[in-house]
Amino acid sequence: MSFISIQQQFIEAIKAPDMAVPADVPEARMAVYRELFFNNVEGFVSSAFPVLKSLYTAGDWLQLVRLFFRKHDCQSPLFVDIAGEFLAFLQQEYQPTELDPPFMLELAHYEWLELVVSIAQTPDHEGPLTGDIDSAPLLLASHAKVVQYHYEVQRIRADFRPAAPAAEPLFFCVYRDADDRVCFLRLNPLTAQTLALLGERPGLDLGALNQALSELYPTMDEETLAAGLWQLLQLLADKGIIQQKLK
Structure with missing residues (x-):
């Protein structure tokens, strides 16, 4: 197996906790990676969309962010861009459920815009x-x-x-x-x-x-x-x- 294939398998295992752990990687170590990466992403998403988060139960919010973490292919490695990636996920990939308010996309865009304005040069x-x-x-x-x-x-x-x-x-x-x-x-x-x-x-x-x-x-x-x-x-x-x- 090529290095790129191993690397991709490792990434997929981090994003999806139900996937098998790559060979020769201890389960405990993978659990640390999974928790660290997800917690970082969840923290940035929550800080960028505090009002949107407040409309969900803690469990429902984590489920939504987990879906983003698992399904979305981020185009930027910068943490400051995570808010934009989350918005793109909601707009282009996510299928709303009965748990989501009808104004979800507009509220998410508004909160993202506040971040954009705050860091504009x-x-x-x-x-x-x-x-x-x-x-x-x-x-x-x-x-x-x-x-x-x-x-x-x-x-x-x-x-x-x-x-x-x-x-x-x-x-x-x-x-x-x-x-x-x-x-x-x-x-x-x-x-x-x-x-x-x-x-x-x-x-x-x-x-x-x-x-x-x-x-x-x-x-x-x-x-x-x-x-x-x-x-x-x-x-x-x-x-x-x-x-x-x-x-």
């Missing part, structure tokens, strides 16, 4: 707004993400489980403030569209942004839109959600 081409907001090239900050959900994911906890989705789509911005705290902001559709434009077309100034929104909302009065947009951008800049594009 600021590239050299963006920085806090220092110029006049009327002429500054603007963009959506790298540590800010705009999302759309059907459930009020920010309110979900063990004693609040929405039974049905909202009547209309819900828009949120998850961002990191100046004190490195992860925050969220509920958005109306116009604000969500504004941030989406700045994310898709970084460098737009107030005039270009106002023109783009006027084309999307032709029934809105242009002067009212322009005045409201200036105030909105100032608010978003103060929160660090939008930044200035640097040369």
Whole structure:
């Protein structure tokens, strides 16, 4: 048997406790490996998805993480990426059961996004707004993400489980403030569209942004839109959600 085959057999035995232990590997030693690897993965998943975990019994949660540990082929060896791997498993491989809340995927995505925002790096081409907001090239900050959900994911906890989705789509911005705290902001559709434009077309100034929104909302009065947009951008800049594009 080749070294690669032995290595694969060893990995499969670690992931699946019911599999036979590879030849010449003591059962006690394999038990240590199994416990160590699973506990590490379970710890990272639990710390990344605390609200989701709180909706399950301890046994049901361990069963879910065990299924992920056994079935999912992780594409990254980095522990910081485990949360993303777990989300990918839920979205693409996992078949929900009666134990899973209907908002499981949206809640998991929201909690994963909080982690993404918390560790996002600021590239050299963006920085806090220092110029006049009327002429500054603007963009959506790298540590800010705009999302759309059907459930009020920010309110979900063990004693609040929405039974049905909202009547209309819900828009949120998850961002990191100046004190490195992860925050969220509920958005109306116009604000969500504004941030989406700045994310898709970084460098737009107030005039270009106002023109783009006027084309999307032709029934809105242009002067009212322009005045409201200036105030909105100032608010978003103060929160660090939008930044200035640097040369």
